[in-house]
Amino acid sequence: MSADPYSDEVRELFNEPRHAGRLDDGISVREDAQGVRVELSAIAGGGLLTALGFRVWGCPHLIAAAEAVCARFEGREARELEGFRTAQIMEILAIPVEKTGRILVLEDAVRSLGQAVRGRSDEA
Amino acid sequence: MKDVVYLDYAATTPVDPRVAELLRTLNDPDGNFANPSAVHIAGRRAAAIVESATAEIARMLNCDPRGLVYTSGATESDNLAIAGAARFRAHRGRHLITMPTEHKAVVDTFKALEREGFDVTWLTPESNGLLDITRLEDAIRDDTQLVSIMHVNNETGMIQDIARIGAICRDRDALFHVDAAQSAGKLPIDLANLPVDLLSLTAHKMYGPKGIGALYIADRPGCHVEPLLFGGGQQRRIRPGTLPVPLIAAFGLAASLARAQMAEDERHVAALGDRLWRGIRGVDGVTLNGDEQHRWPGILNVSIHDVEGESLMLALEPVCVATGSACNSQNQEPSYVLRALGRDDLLAQSAIRFSFGRMTTVEDIATAVEAYRAGVKRLRRLAPERAA
Incomplete structure (x- = not known):
């Protein structure tokens, strides 16, 4: 028997991602692992993330999670990125445990983005 | 339905x-x-x-x-x-x-x-x-x-x-x-x-x-x-x-x-299959799994370069298709059949099987073609380029 593998939240975020795309004038990071590709970009100012964008090659759960992450951090302090953990987002979106590996690639990308933003701020 | x-x-x-x-x-x-x-x-x-x-x-x-x-x-x-x-x-x-x-x-x-x-x-x-x-x-x-x-x-x-x-x-x-x-x-x-x-x-x-x-x-x-x-x-x-x-x-x-309608069913399915294949064969990177000469026209299995199969399947909804055999649909592993045909994991994973028959209409096929083309376009726009 096949239960619906996607929660309503995943379907909504997958079908209408508001943060899809690359912010060309922002800071970008990329992770390629577990057979997926995740690219995150951010525009930051005064320690705040003013805009976030993502591009993903992967399954619907990963696309939805990337969108959820962007929505969650937009307007928040950039330093929060480095403490990001996937567990909460997996629970909210009801992502099956077998997708953990792919979602961890997103976690790595979020943390890398946090470091990159911090690095840029330190330079400034 | x-x-x-x-x-x-x-x-x-x-x-x-x-x-x-x-x-x-x-x-x-x-x-x-x-x-x-x-x-x-x-x-x-x-x-x-x-x-x-x-x-x-x-x-x-x-x-x-x-x-x-x-x-x-x-x-x-x-x-x-x-x-x-x-x-x-x-x-x-x-x-x-x-x-x-x-x-x-x-x-x-x-x-x-x-x-x-x-x-x-x-x-x-x-x-x-x-x-x-x-x-x-x-x-x-x-x-x-x-x-x-x-x-x-x-x-x-x-x-x-x-x-x-x-x-x-x-x-x-x-x-x-x-x-x-x-x-x-x-x-x-x-x-x-x-x-x-x-x-x-x-x-x-x-x-x-x-x-x-x-x-x-x-x-x-x-x-x-x-x-x-x-x-x-x-x-x-x-x-x-x-x-x-x-x-x-x-x-x-x-x-x-089936015996009485076999010729009619076959003509119907062949016409639909032809329409479907003509509709999607021009999409950049599409590959037919199998060949055109020895294939029963009611099954069309295509892979596509640089599009993830599971996301493509969801993007096609409400068109109901399969990514592998139905028995395998809960399994994220690439199709063992397509792997045996020499398809690499990524190409096998992107495979979509369309299968249709007596009750399928021309409008159903048109919807599927449109959904496939739109889904591929959207997912490609969403994806970062492959690493060099």
Whole structure:
């Protein structure tokens, strides 16, 4: 028997991602692992993330999670990125445990983005 | 299901309304629900229904109705044919031949026989999925007892040359089993003139109900199967159990309709398949799994470069398609059939199987084409470029 593998939240975020795309004038990071590709970009100012964008090659759960992450951090302090953990987002979106590996690639990308933003701020 | 576009006929077809009506009538408390083995008048009436339905299925296959044994479906038929024949002939030899691109019901039965000590040769297909006949000629041995090759592949629609394969088996005195789950009722099968010893079919892939299938067993010396089930004398003890009369009657009607409409169905499916393929073949990076010459047109399996299959399947909704065989749809592993055809993991993972039939409309195909093109475009826009 096949239960619906996607929660309503995943379907909504997958079908209408508001943060899809690359912010060309922002800071970008990329992770390629577990057979997926995740690219995150951010525009930051005064320690705040003013805009976030993502591009993903992967399954619907990963696309939805990337969108959820962007929505969650937009307007928040950039330093929060480095403490990001996937567990909460997996629970909210009801992502099956077998997708953990792919979602961890997103976690790595979020943390890398946090470091990159911090690095840029330190330079400034 | 008016709110979806159903293009997963290879997994199961809708029930023809005429068949559904017959089922409803027979399942009515006033219908003929009796046990056909009973000698009373209700039992005799039920037996007559079974006899009439069996004659219809035999007409569709041009075979002796006494050669048909009812099962729960093609999975059971495959198990009974392969395990039953291998065990029946084990005293003669223990070598068996099949292909890794068969349905799981065949593949897993052969794997179980390997664990019993049988020696199985797995013939790898050519890149289009077809069997190179010379490989079979080289592999078949004096102790080969059974060869099992499917007629139409459930993932790619590729049609094997069962007449040539069967002729080789006859020549070498090996039994030949054909899984015809995808072809029965759709392609002409003339068992009176085909060198086929065992043939599996199921009603639910030819507009009949789920839960009923059959195994044809040729009346030839050395062609027999050991039963898998015990407990009654029905069906010459080959497959005991009370016969499900309404399901058998529905199967018979589905076979009768399939025979009467075969040419019309085939024209319809070919036109739809052509329209679908013309609609998506121009999408950059699309690859046909199989080839255009030897494929049953009701199954179109395509891969696409640089698009993730699971996301593409969701993007296609409400068009219902498969990413692999239905049995594998919960499994994220790339299709073993497409891997056997030499597709790499990424390409196999991007595969979409469209399958359609009698009730599919031109509008359904147009919707699918539009959804596929739009889905690919959207997912490509969403994805970062491949690393150099």
